Amino acid sequence: MKSITSRENPVFKELKLLATSSQARRKAARTLLDGVHLCQVYLDQVGLPTLCVVGEDSLAQQEVLAIVERCEAARVQCLVFPQPMYQMLSQVEHGVGLLFVVDTPRAEMPGRLSRSAVLLDNLQDPGNLGSILRSAAAAGIEYIFCSKGTAFAWSPKVLRAGMGAHFSLHIFENVDLQKLIDTAAIPVLATSSHAEHRIYDVDLSGSVAWLFGHEGQGVAEELLAAASRRVSIPHLGPVESLNVAASAAVCFFEQVRQKTAH
Amino acid sequence: MKSITSRENPVFKELKLLATSSQARRKAARTLLDGVHLCQVYLDQVGLPTLCVVGEDSLAQQEVLAIVERCEAARVQCLVFPQPMYQMLSQVEHGVGLLFVVDTPRAEMPGRLSRSAVLLDNLQDPGNLGSILRSAAAAGIEYIFCSKGTAFAWSPKVLRAGMGAHFSLHIFENVDLQKLIDTAAIPVLATSSHAEHRIYDVDLSGSVAWLFGHEGQGVAEELLAAASRRVSIPHLGPVESLNVAASAAVCFFEQVRQKTAH
Incomplete structure (x- = not known):
């Protein structure tokens, strides 16, 4: 020493x-x-x-x-x-x-989106990012793609909130999400309060990519338009929306529920 | 002015x-x-x-x-x-x-726990508390009981993270959770990674109280022992646990799913 x-x-x-x-x-x-x-x-x-x-x-x-x-x-x-x-x-x-x-690991970008993944468009808060990484890792989702404006995944704050999740994930930064979505081999789902389909009514037993956005402004319009489907988390109370990390956890574990259903 | x-x-x-x-x-x-x-x-x-x-x-x-x-x-x-x-x-x-x-509103403590509620034992982080309040309000859960050591619900940080959820909730602070659990008229559920029952297999269509604890240490042993049931959120990945606010969101919305199932 x-x-x-x-x-x-x-x-x-x-x-x-x-x-x-x-x-x-x-x-x-x-x-x-x-x-x-x-x-x-x-x-x-x-x-x-x-x-x-x-x-x-x-x-x-x-x-x-x-x-x-x-x-x-x-x-x-x-x-x-x-x-x-x-x-x-x-x-x-x-x-x-x-x-x-x-x-920090240098992962090689997969050619095409073909396994369950999380796409983050301009997500700002390090605590939210860390929590999303942690939830994804716990739900068995291994691929994370972050747009240019998203918080840096390897900052000490994000690492702390991730509690070690980083080490079991493949994290890609400065990704062109539009291109990724346009060429995806699996459905890309974006949550929206105005969506027609509830997450509980959508088949999540296969691979899907989840798209989440900026804490205030949500996902950029052009990315939303490119997503395969908009899905909603139904609310029973007067509050109109969830924190983005809470919303992500609900989506990931609805996927776990469906995957593990008898 | x-x-x-x-x-x-x-x-x-x-x-x-x-x-x-x-x-x-x-x-x-x-x-x-x-x-x-x-x-x-x-x-x-x-x-x-x-x-x-x-x-x-x-x-x-x-x-x-x-x-x-x-x-x-x-x-x-x-x-x-x-x-x-x-x-x-x-x-x-x-x-x-x-x-x-x-x-800040002065709510009158209900005599007995008889409607869906969230019990927070020594929860520390204002961002987590705000996120939990927001998720609860969105899931239609109106009663929040905080132990003495829990972060102050009406601090500016918690209010900001709550995004207005406070105003549709009944929030009680410095609550003796042990007494509340001991006299509860509804099941009190605590999440635990070692629990026998998965939340997906437990009947959540009626009223339940959810018990969450300190970010590092979890719920105090004596409260855990008093809870009606320990339930688990099944994990598919190598990460052993979720952030407490993410965990709460998953539980609340599994309850919403069951309540709104056809």
């Missing part, structure tokens, strides 16, 4: 950039995993990080030490920072002080 | 306290509605605010002016603040500068 105490240290400066700038993360094709849970899932499901970073105050914690030892045994460099410096890298205020630096 | 430009003005000071302190909001039994959408829903569904507050920069906007005129016609006081002062009251960074001060 190596201790770094100077804020002028080039590694610290690079980490700070990764922690604060989506642009830097995209450019470096690296991101930060914040907290014991994410690091643990990464070790178990993906492999070794590029770097392991610890806040001084957390060195006494057994679960942190266990991970540091596992990294050092595999010759992954581990750095310790004084707590005030560590806090500049972490977005978790009172969390356990452990971070991994990992490479 | 009255313009206030001094930060020492007592009304401004009181508003700042309401904007920043849950304790102050509880004590005053008042809260702030932030943004055009919430204020509009309040006017349409509840009535007049105690006070209408506008940021100078938003006075030119037609939708804001329309609401201000509606308030003034009904003799509700309207205050205008210079933009920097207004920003100290609002949590929306680039939103439209309109706030209502409203009284």
Whole structure:
């Protein structure tokens, strides 16, 4: 374990950039995993990080030490920072002080949409994006396609909300959704409160792609027009719409219900 | 319309306290509605605010002016603040500068749990709470009972995430959930990944109460033990759990599906 105490240290400066700038993360094709849970899932499901970073105050914690030892045994460099410096890298205020630096995967775009997927058009909120990734992974949906304007999937906030879902998904960013929909081999479904068909009345037992949009404005008109079908989640109360992540969960698990029905 | 430009003005000071302190909001039994959408829903569904507050920069906007005129016609006081002062009251960074001060309703606790409801044990995140309230209202569930440790339902963040759902719900806070469950006249269902029954196989066509807990730790053991039944949302993927708000939406709308099934 190596201790770094100077804020002028080039590694610290690079980490700070990764922690604060989506642009830097995209450019470096690296991101930060914040907290014991994410690091643990990464070790178990993906492999070794590029770097392991610890806040001084957390060195006494057994679960942190266990991970540091596992990294050092595999010759992954581990750095310790004084707590005030560590806090500049972490977005978790009172969390356990452990971070991994990992490479973001470069997935190869499939030629055509042919397996169950989620298409996100201009979705803004990192918490919503993380929750949708988590729900998709739990529902067995593996492919995620994000339009150019959608929040960056590998930001620490989205990773935290995703709780490890990222590592079992194929996530594609800056995707031309119009082209994807136009050439899709499976139905593309968009939810809309004015749709004719309720999700409960649509056959979801095969592969489908779900299309969700911006929190305020919904899916862009031209994409909606290109979708195979608009479907509705029927409401019983006076509130007109659901949060987009709640709506996605309802759709994904109606698909699970139909797939697992006897 | 009255313009206030001094930060020492007592009304401004009181508003700042309401904007920043849950304790102050509880004590005053008042809260702030932030943004055009919430204020509009309040006017349409509840009535007049105690006070209408506008940021100078938003006075030119037609939708804001329309609401201000509606308030003034009904003799509700309207205050205008210079933009920097207004920003100290609002949590929306680039939103439209309109706030209502409203009284939080004091609902009378029902004697016994006898209609569909949501019970929240120590739920922490304001975004999750708002999303759950919004989903419940959309699913026609009207009663919400929050334990002492649960986030304050009438904070600006929860109100924003609720998108107006608050106004069609009966929300009770600091509730003794144990007592409520022990005396319930309807089944109390808690989700658990180890449960024997899938939500799809449980009869939800009548009234039920849904019990959800802390984002990390779940529902307290003694409450889980008191629940009538533990039910599971079956997963098809490798991710072990859903975000609590996503999980709640899936449960509420499985109830809607069963209620509206032919």
